[in-house]
Amino acid sequence: MQFLSTVCMAAIASALFRMIVPENRFSKQISLLIAGIFILAGVNAVRGADLSFDQPQYSYEDNADYIGFSGDINRELQKKICSEMSDKLYSLMNSNGIYPEEIHVIVNISGLYSISITQVELVLDESQRSAAAAAEKLLSEELSPDIKTEVIINTDS
DSSP states (O other), rough: HHHHHHHHHHOOOOHHHHHHSSSSHHHHHHHHHHHHHHHHHHHHHHHHSSOOOOSSSSTTTTHHHHHHHHHHHHHHHHHHHHHHHHHHHHHHHHTOOOOOSSEEEEEEEEEEEEEEEEEEEEEEEGGGGGGGHHHHHHHHHHOTTTTTEEEEEEOOO
16 A cells, blocks of 8 residues: 555656746756656565565464464364263153163254254163154154164164
C-alpha cells in the first residue's frame, strides 16, 4: 500500500511541478529533472516495498497450535459423546435385563457443525445369546434408523 501511495504522490507532484514551471527555453531540462525525480521516487518506493514472491501466503506451521488445539477438542468431544451414549445404552439394556460386556459407539466429526453417531456395537457374552434379538430390537427403537447397529456374541468368555 505504501508503494502505491508513494508512486501516486510522485506522479501528482510531477504534474503540479510541470504546471507551475512556465514554458521557456529550459523546459527540456525541467522535464528531464521531473522525470528523474519521478523515477527516483518510484525506485525508492520499490526498494521500500515488501514484495516477496517466494514465500507462501498461508503456512500450516504458523497455525500448528490452532490445528493441534482443534484436534484435541475433536477428540474430547468424541469421548464425551461416546461415553454419554454408551452410559445411556447400558442403562437401557440393564433396565431390560440385558447386561452387555461392552458397548462401542462410533462417532464421525466431519466439520464444524457436523457431528454424527454412525454405528453402535453391543458385545454380549455367550450366556446372553438368547437376549441378542431383544437387544437388537431395543437398539433399533432407541436409535435413529441411519445409525448402524450390530450385536456381537463374544464366544471367548
